[in-house]
Amino acid sequence: MNRKKVFPTPFGVCSVAVILCAVALAVFSVLALSSASANRRLSEVSAQSIRARAEAELEADRILALIRSGEPPEGVKAEESGYSFVVDCDGVSALSVKVDTDGSIILWQLIRTAEWAADESLELSDPG
Numbered sequence: 001m002n003r004k005k006v007f008p009t010p011f012g013v014c015s016v017a018v019i020l021c022a023v024a025l026a027v028f029s030v031l032a033l034s035s036a037s038a039n040r041r042l043s044e045v046s047a048q049s050i051r052a053r054a055e056a057e058l059e060a061d062r063i064l065a066l067i068r069s070g071e072p073p074e075g076v077k078a079e080e081s082g083y084s085f086v087v088d089c090d091g092v093s094a095l096s097v098k099v100d101t102d103g104s105i106i107l108w109q110l111i112r113t114a115e116w117a118a119d120e121s122l123e124l125s126d127p128g
Contacts, residue, residue: 052090053110060087060097068103082106088113
């Protein structure tokens, strides 16, 4: 009659802990994948914008070289103080350039050409 009391291992607590860890890992992996996808889309849009800006600056340099050689191309406005022209970047922005009569750059600026539209998709309550 010498029996030892055996206590069962609490498998229920261990199982619940393993299941919670698995669910947490699954949630974090889905969040990581969605974040990576959003970062990829953002970097692609940024790369397109940078590429368009570089192409516009290259075109502006070509026009500037023609102005300095004394042969301003069509589309360049001759003013009293020099020349001015605008090179379209991506339909939303453009590069505005003003050059003095001796060929020195007065203004080299990226400007927005598209109309600004407010985001009114968020519904706010009227406090009054």
